Amino acid sequence: MTSSESPRSASVHAATGKFDYPIFHAETRSQWRTWLACNHDSVRGVWLCSWRAERPRCPYPEAVEEAICFGWIDSTVTVLDDERGLQLFTPRRTKSAWTRLNRRRASDMENEGLMTDAGRRAIAAAKSTGWWTIADQVEDLREPPELAAALDRDPTARAHWDGFPPSARKLMLWWIVSAARDATRAGRIEQVVTEAHEGRRARR
Incomplete structure (x- = not known):
């Protein structure tokens, strides 16, 4: 699947057993941010697909930063095929702990003007419940x-x-x-x- 294709269901694939989420293949950070901007409040998760080596991809740290901007979090990592890997991203639950690293990322995104209201709401919720520093x-x-x-x-x-x-x-x-x-x-x-x-x- 190329980066120009729209997200699709991957239920026909047997690689992970969790392919009830759509797959989106992003080769750049901007493609991933655009997908999040359009979909963060309407889907329950997505597999971010990336080339595994020597081809354009959205680096993991940048993918996480963009997810934080929209109140999302990364979790499971798996393989789609010999050339492509998958990282599951989902909206943060109310009881979702923030590591120091992700708090620092959130601060950086705010300072760089990339944080969105959705991300700020996730942060405010974590602070109000104690999950901001529980980890x-x-x-x-x-x-x-x-x-x-x-x-x-x-x-x-x-x-x-x-x-x-x-x-x-x-x-x-x-x-x-x-x-x-x-x-x-x-x-x-x-x-x-x-x-x-x-x-x-x-x-x-």
Whole structure:
């Protein structure tokens, strides 16, 4: 599919199992921004298709910057064929964490005059709910006080927890801090500590 073709369904392709989203092939940043400007508020997601090597493409960092401008976020990466890769972009959900990098990108886009009202609404929603900075403690490997206290009461669990790789601890920390209710959060902390006592990582 060339960049001049309109987005189409890819349900006939079996490569990912998620081809109920349309595919759009952009070879430049401006093509991607134009698509977002026309479609960001009317579709539930899109596979951004790019050449995998040695041909014009919208670089990943630029694709993410444009998505942020319209209140969208990137997620799954997969392959369409030997020459083309796919990156899934969707509108941000209300409970969607912002990394420091993406907050910096948002600031840059605002300063460069590229941010849209849709992007600003997504940012305002994240700030009002706490999801604007919720990922910071995970990125910094800061334990919530309730988790730290529970681990400290169980030296075996604490020793195992401290021995888990940072990547594993981040996954479990995110599982805890992203809980919507206090009861859910407490239950997840209990499960993490119980599993850590046995030397196991709690499965999300």
